[in-house]
Amino acid sequence: MQPSRFGGGPAPAHTAVHAIEARNLVKTYTESGQEIQVLRDVSLHVAQGEMVAIVGASGSGKSTLLHTLGLLDQPTSGTVLINGLSVAGLSEAKRSQLRNRHLGFVYQFHHLLSEFSALDNVAMPLIVRREKRSYAREQAELVLEQVGLAARVDHYPGQLSGGERQRVALARALVTRPTCVLADEPTGNLDRYTAESMFELLTRVNREFGTAFAIVTHDPALAALAHRRLAIEKGKLVDD
Numbered sequence: 001m002q003p004s005r006f007g008g009g010p011a012p013a014h015t016a017v018h019a020i021e022a023r024n025l026v027k028t029y030t031e032s033g034q035e036i037q038v039l040r041d042v043s044l045h046v047a048q049g050e051m052v053a054i055v056g057a058s059g060s061g062k063s064t065l066l067h068t069l070g071l072l073d074q075p076t077s078g079t080v081l082i083n084g085l086s087v088a089g090l091s092e093a094k095r096s097q098l099r100n101r102h103l104g105f106v107y108q109f110h111h112l113l114s115e116f117s118a119l120d121n122v123a124m125p126l127i128v129r130r131e132k133r134s135y136a137r138e139q140a141e142l143v144l145e146q147v148g149l150a151a152r153v154d155h156y157p158g159q160l161s162g163g164e165r166q167r168v169a170l171a172r173a174l175v176t177r178p179t180c181v182l183a184d185e186p187t188g189n190l191d192r193y194t195a196e197s198m199f200e201l202l203t204r205v206n207r208e209f210g211t212a213f214a215i216v217t218h219d220p221a222l223a224a225l226a227h228r229r230l231a232i233e234k235g236k237l238v239d240d
Contacts, residue, residue, distance in 0.1 A: 017084040019180040019212035020069055020103075021045040025078035027064055027235075038064045039075065040235040046180055049210040051203070053217055053226035061235040062216040063184055069214060070182045071099045083179055100129055104173030104211075108185035110165040112157040112172075118144060119153040122171045129176070136175075143171040147201060163194035170201065180212040187219055199225055 027039035038061050046052045056062050067073040069080055071087060079088040082102050087095055112121045119140050126136035144153050147167045157165055166186065173181050186202070187195035203225050205211055215222065223229050231238050 017048070018045040018081070019048050019050070019083065020214065021081040021084075022065075022069060023079050023081070025065070025068055025075045025080070027061075027068060027073070028076045038235050039068065042078070042232070042235070042237055044230060044237060046212050046214050048179070049206070049212055050228070051206045051213040051215065051226045053215050053223035053229045054232060055217060055220075055223050055229060056232040058218075060232045062232055064235075065232060066182050066184050066214065066216050070103055070105060071095045100125060100176065102179045104176060104178040104181040106166070106169050106173050106181060106183040106186045108188040110157070110169040112165060112168055114157050117154050117156055118149060118160065118168045118171075121157070121168055122175050125172060125176050139175055140171070143175045144168070146174075146205075147171045161194075162190055163197060166190060166194075166198055167201065170198075170205070174205065174209075174211065178211065180214060183213060183215040183217075185217055186215065187217070187222060195219070196221070 022042055022044050025039050025042040026037065029036045029038060042065060044052075054062055054065065064073065068075050071080065071082075079086050081087070082098055085098070087098060090098070113124070116124070119137055122140035122144055123133070123136035126139060127133060141153055144150060147170055149164060149167055149171070152160060152164060157168070160168065166189075170186075183202070187198050190198060199222055202213065202215070202222075206213055213226075215226065217223055
């Protein structure tokens, strides 16, 4: 059995290799015969164990940037590096494998599978990786305990509150022990009280487990908790 990172202890030491890095990303779409540049020569990095917030107005390119960093979308030019490894030229199968092993995702809407319990929703990334189901469920139970849902493992998404569903989504992102979690408006669908609880959980996970986070948010309170805040405006990073 593999050791778990979720038993507490100090965060991993920072290294020279970044958890995730973007170099000169450009993303262009063609719409009605017109070329639209969504990302304009964007370069950034998230260090091992660092929490970075990416802020900007709607339509500024934040989500496109996050999807490109998460290997869900390919840039028109430029490259992404995960743990120092460039993904340029990798097949979709290799990109998918790298995504599963090194990245976790949390969205504004939890995207949980309604027909599965919290436990099996969290275990799913390990099952997709073809780990033994017993191991996947054991790890899922451990992570659900860490996010405060030990008593809710057998509940289905429809039986959980909005905040609980988002915690399950976070547990699912963490169960593979990723290098970096990419979060797109993770509190955007929550009330203020529940959002603040989620803020606290994100910072605790970052502090205790050394998980790096890149968080796209409109929420200044969440952005203020990050180690660094980056602003994107019309597809370009600007001083913030």
